[in-house]
Amino acid sequence: AQSVTQLDSQVPVFEEAPVELRCNYSSSVSVYLFWYVQYPNQGLQLLLKYLSGSTLVESINGFEAEFNKSQTSFHLRKPSVHISDTAEYFCAVQNSGYSTLTFGKGTMLLVSP
Amino acid sequence: NAGVTQTPKFQVLKTGQSMTLQCAQDMNHNSMYWYRQDPGMGLRLIYYSASEGTTDKGEVPNGYNVSRLNKREFSLRLESAAPSQTSVYFCASTLRGGNYEQYFGPGTRLTVT
Numbered sequence: 699a700q701s702v703t704q705l706d707s708q709v710p711v712f713e714e715a716p717v718e719l720r721c722n723y724s725s726s727v728s729v730y731l732f733w734y735v736q737y738p739n740q741g742l743q744l745l746l747k748y749l750s751g752s753t754l755v756e757s758i759n760g761f762e763a764e765f766n767k768s769q770t771s772f773h774l775r776k777p778s779v780h781i782s783d784t785a786e787y788f789c790a791v792q793n794s795g796y797s798t799l800t801f802g803k804g805t806m807l808l809v810s811p
Numbered sequence: 812n813a814g815v816t817q818t819p820k821f822q823v824l825k826t827g828q829s830m831t832l833q834c835a836q837d838m839n840h841n842s843m844y845w846y847r848q849d850p851g852m853g854l855r856l857i858y859y860s861a862s863e864g865t866t867d868k869g870e871v872p873n874g875y876n877v878s879r880l881n882k883r884e885f886s887l888r889l890e891s892a893a894p895s896q897t898s899v900y901f902c903a904s905t906l907r908g909g910n911y912e913q914y915f916g917p918g919t920r921l922t923v924t
Contacts, residue, residue: 707851732912741815741901741915742854788853797842797861797905798869799913803853 700725700791704802711809713781719774719805721763721789728794731772733763736786736804745787748772759783784809813837815916817902823922824892832887832919834902842905843885844869844913845877847898854901860885892923 705720723729730749734742746757753765763774772789789802818833836843841862846854846869856869860879874896876888885904889896899920903913 704853734915741917742903742913743915744912747912797907798844798856798859800856801854803851 700729700793700800702789702791702800702802704789704805706805707803708806708808711779711807713809713811714778716777717775717779717783717807719787719789719807721772721774721802723770723772723789723791725770725791725793730792730794731763731765732790732792732799733757733761733772733774734788734790734801736788738785742788745774779807779809781809781811783807815902815904815914817900817916817919819919820917821920823924824889825924826893828892828923829888829890830892830921831889832900832902832921833884834886834916835884836902836904836914837883838904838906838914839882840904840914841882841907843879844903844905845875845885845887846901846903847871847896848901848918849898857887857900892921894923897921897923 703722711717732747733745735745736742746755748765756762761776786804788804790799815836844859845857855871858877860866863882878886902916905911905913
C-alpha cells in the first residue's frame, strides 16, 4: 500500500520570502506524484506533476518540485511567495498501473504582508 | 464546458435521513471518484468508477453506495446519514485510470445533525 506524509500542517511565511512544503511517500512500485492546491471554499486544482523524465517539474505560477527517488520525497518550493499563494496544498501519489490517488493530509500555506 | 459539477452545494440532514449527491462531467472522462475531506485528514477516497459499468470501494466506503449512471454521471448515496458523515464531499474525474490529472468539482458541504 502507498502512503503520503506531509510533515507540516501549517507553514506561515512573509510575502516575498521563499517557502518549501515537504512531502514524503512510501510505495513498493513506481509512482506518479502530484501537488494539488485548494483555495478557500473551492475544489482542488492540479499544480504540477511528475510522471517520468526530468526530476524537476515546474508550474506556471513559479512553484517547482523535485522528485527524489532515494529519499522518496517530492518537496514543493517557491523562491518568492505572494499573498495570493495562501491556500492549502496537497501532495498525492499514484502507483503506476493503478487509477487511484492517495493524498497527504495537506499543508496550509499562510502568506502575510 | 462546465467541467465537473456537483449538486447540491450545501445540505443539512438529520440522523437517519437519506440523500443522493449528484456529480456530472462533460469532458468525456472515463474514470470518476468520490472523496470526503475532513479537517486534518486530507482527502479520502470513498468509491470510484474506473470506467462506465464498474465501481470499486476506496478507503472509507462504509455507509455509502454509488451508481455510475452513464459515462457522464456518478452519484453517491447515503442511505441512513450519521453525524460522522458530516464532511465536504468532492467528485473528480480523469480521462483514463492511468496517469492523467484528476479534475475536481466544487464540493458539497454536508452537515448531519
